[in-house]
Amino acid sequence: MVGYDPKADGRNISNFEVAVAGSVSGLVTRALISPLDIIKIRFQLQIERLSCSDPNAKYHGILQAARQILQEEGPTAFWKGHIPAQLLSIGYGAVQFLSFELLTELVHRASVHDARDFSVHFVCGGLSACVATLAVHPVDVLRTRFAAQGEPRVYKSLRDAVVTMYRTEGPLVFYKGLNPTLLAIFPYAGFQFSFYSSLKHAYEWVIPAEGRKDGNLKNLLCGSGAGVISKTLTYPLDLFKKRLQVGGFEQARAAFGQVRSYKGLLDCAKQVLREEGAQGFFKGLSPSLLKAALSTGFVFFWYELFCAVISPTPVKSCWGWMVMGEPGREEYKIQSFDAETQQLLKTAIKDPGAVDLEKVANVIVDHSLQDCVFSKEAGRMCYAIIQAESKQAGQSVFRRGLLNRLQQEYQAREQLRARSLQGWVCYVTFICNIFDYLRVNNMPMMALVNPVYDCLFRLAQPDSLSKEEEVDCLVLQLHRVGEQLEKMNRQRMDELFVLIRDGFLLPTGLSSLAQLLLLEIIEFRAAGWKTTPAAHKYYYSEVSD
Template structure:
């Protein structure tokens, strides 16, 4: 929980930029006059000009709840599952297959637990000025009254489909990279170990995010369904009847590149957030144990 809390503050601006890119129908190019955002630096400057510095932390409260809740459930489930696997299977707790399966199952449990908060975070990050939702309570009440309780679980299907391999790859690649670094680099002091955790975690995050990125984009598009009126100032809007319809429309109108909109800020975020989460996790564990 503590590792997720610290990390979220640092990566929130990248998250806001990523979500804006993912929801933009127009091509992310300066050659497209209808595109609001063209690239990371241009998007950062435009958001700052139009909405101010605080815009980069829109949805920060639900994002913190998301990070703390997700991190706590994920790591608790992961530790429990790896111990169980060690006791009931012939594989050791540090085996890459054990890390892949246990990491994926732990992430599925965490995702189901925090999906409503994730939807709220996306709505806050997606809205411009003037705001549609003025507070977390206002957002919850408005969404429940106008769209019903199931709106909080929009985008759950692509999330579950993607989260198992994403988290599985994340934990297994982290484990592989840790073992590789121990083989290549001699054992060092505590400070060197923390840097190693940061680098291995960052690399694991980049690999995992790239392999599963399109499903994160599908999730974001579905999460803003029923929220189209608040997106009118950002350009074109689309309505999707479900995951398959979302995939078909993106492929038809935006091409294969549409599945990877926002990948650059997403990879920066994945490298920083995953690296920092593992860094703080290992550090806090060493302090507490």
């Protein structure tokens, strides 16, 4: 998954590993698409029309340009400027993906917005690309100069280019074209990330679960689609950037046809429109779209692949069932049920219209009240059934039945607790799990906020704190949904922690383990719902001892 996902299970990838995956994906992709990039730049810098009817046009088609470059400059010409291009790709990939992961996580922790929203991915993708651009723009200018020069070469080496450009044009030469670059890169990268996420969701909507055999193919196709859409929407700004980056470099462009000097972004746009017409804004679009499809597809493909290699998603198992594979493609083995019920649940996931979904809801709730391990992950199964029903029939019979049954158990919670402490703990675990998974418009369900709070308040009463099972349940659920609950109603969370602090100070009744757990959750919230390294070392070593 690209970007912070609070639902991601099992994968704990560090910032360094994110940067490494971004760097390697950029390196591999750059090596593969460099020939198209060379052709695209040559097209963008050509003043003459890209047409064979223009006798002064050096290039007029992708294949013709490829043949002519090969004939005149040899195969190595397709990798001109490859060293600065690789430095650009490695640095850009590392900074962009790391910034994007950090920004989406910041959004998740700082607001009630879902970190997976289209708008969040657009803004965070654009900002991360701007940060990366500022870091590597000098290398981009060098790469463009190398790709644009003909024979004989003006710059003999990377060092020669840096020294010559600095001496003849000053230090600001390395930031030529920065304004149009930032203007172009923000929407371009924003659309890349947001459309990539949207296309992945659309892919899962269109392709049936049994047809989703290869997640890597999905990443490649969705990345390619996102690249084509993004490039088409933002292409003119990319052309302006390239024209401005070769300003002061006209002598090396003479062999390719006419050259122009531009005073700035607006002057460049006016000259292109006046001399080349509106179609001039889209010169080189064909190789750019081909390059965008391949480069964006490969970048996301390699990034997700390297992330998976660096930090593979483990197979989780519970007593009753297993979740296997990538997020969004689950296979359930519900082994703790009898054969008839297993078949019922499997059918509900694959073909919800073929079964009684209210019965399915009751079966899941009944089993959750008896099996605490199942109750911890039943929300995933419920979410899968809801998604399948919505896709198949656009209805919500299962969700309605599930919420009705949860309400019945909620109203009888005191009787349940008196009758079975295990059943009560299982119920609290289950309703918190459902709250964690079930969303409306990417927001937690408001109808569950107060019931979940009420259950946690009950667990924080003195008579509950004297029982380690309830203390353990309270702390585990706050770890899971505390941050979301606080965003929905901070006042009630403050009141809950007053109870917890008072309970921690009770003179009698608390075991040493209960006191340790309560102290840990108090520090956990105080640290912004995060476990600091020092706290992790202290509390978990204490618990294990």
